[in-house]
Amino acid sequence: MSSKSKLALCGGAPVRKKPFPSWPIFGQPERRNLLNVFDSAHWWYGAKVKEFEEKYAAFQNARFGVSCTNGTAALEIGLLACKVGAGQEVIVPPYSFIATASAVLKVNAIPVFADIELDTCNLDPRDVERKITSKTKAIVPVHFGGLPADMDAFKKLARKYKLKIIEDACHSWGTKWKGKGTGALGDCGGFSFQMSKNITSGEGGILLSDSETVAETARSYSNCGRGKGKTFYEHFLPGSNLRLTELQAAILLGQLERLESQTNKRDRNGAFLDHGLRGIPGIGLMRRDPRMTRRSYHVYIFRFISNEWPGVSREQFIKALNAEGIPCSGGYPIPLYKNPMFRMRQGRGPGFCPISCPFYGKKVDYRHVVCPNTEIICKEACWIFHPMLLAEKNDMQDIINAMSKVRENWKALKNV
């Protein structure tokens, strides 16, 4: 066996030695905007934040944008603006970052987990319908990794059962469903600008909506309960201070200048990877719904289909890929409902929803929750992070070559 075909993990030559692009990417636009804000001596919510809110909302084809401190806060003010509260159930996927479910707890509502689809990692509308009860108030579909959830199906359910839709769009900057950006496809949607995200100011977030009422209510919750056009020391809602600063907006405006071309590049490279990886035995790709008119990639996800690699674990496969010079990780290790927050029965004492919410009138025991597809995905998903998709076609070819090489030599992994 030549050292080229021998796995790097077994002493062969790796497919690749060059690094992939690093993150974050920044430059002159961010420097210029930051200096402008420094010199203006106005660092607090003002013209730059407003400019960013308008430009970002337009980028996602939404009417209104309400910026805030992070994606978690965006989901919380979105839920509050949709009047989700104590004793109500909100259907969420268990394959997500904790904020998707914890935001529901923070507004004193009860997260109900519905399963995901194996070929999208997004909420399965059929399981969502099965989980709807007379207490259900809202659905929070996550556009996982940037792949849009089936918004037609969720909107149909929302109409049928009179539910609100708060999109967790924290991975989907630039994703379009039938030509319209995510975020305002439902009632509202939250985005994150945290450091790892495709547009970032270190921390930051925004809620988008096409409804003026939802946007104004969310603004009030994010701005100490103040009212539009009212005086500074009048407070109408029990809000928080969740405002973004001018300095963060200066960075985001710079980042936004690159977002369109970066999104298109990742989308092209993602399609190239799909084409090259399709047909490799034991690898499952995500489905590209024709109603998705552009896909943003926060992560490129594929499945390591365990039963097609007998005797080899996903962790061994990832180790082999890493040794070939291809960064890749396994993502979330457990479904959200297996977190101690949900497993511990007592919660924080009386009044802690959902464990002892006096308004709920039902008992929840998350130890009995099982979403089979989510359990599979937590064991089989492999994540390639978005900065890698900003490289060139020959770099994508390296990923394809490395995965083909690992598959061709997979039996050698049983001995390492």
Ligand SMILES: Cc1ncc(COP(=O)(O)O)c(C=O)c1O
């Ligand atoms: C799917 C999802 N929702 C919500 C969030 C929360 O965003 P933030 O970290 O900005 O609060 C994240 C962050 O990683 C996320 O991945």
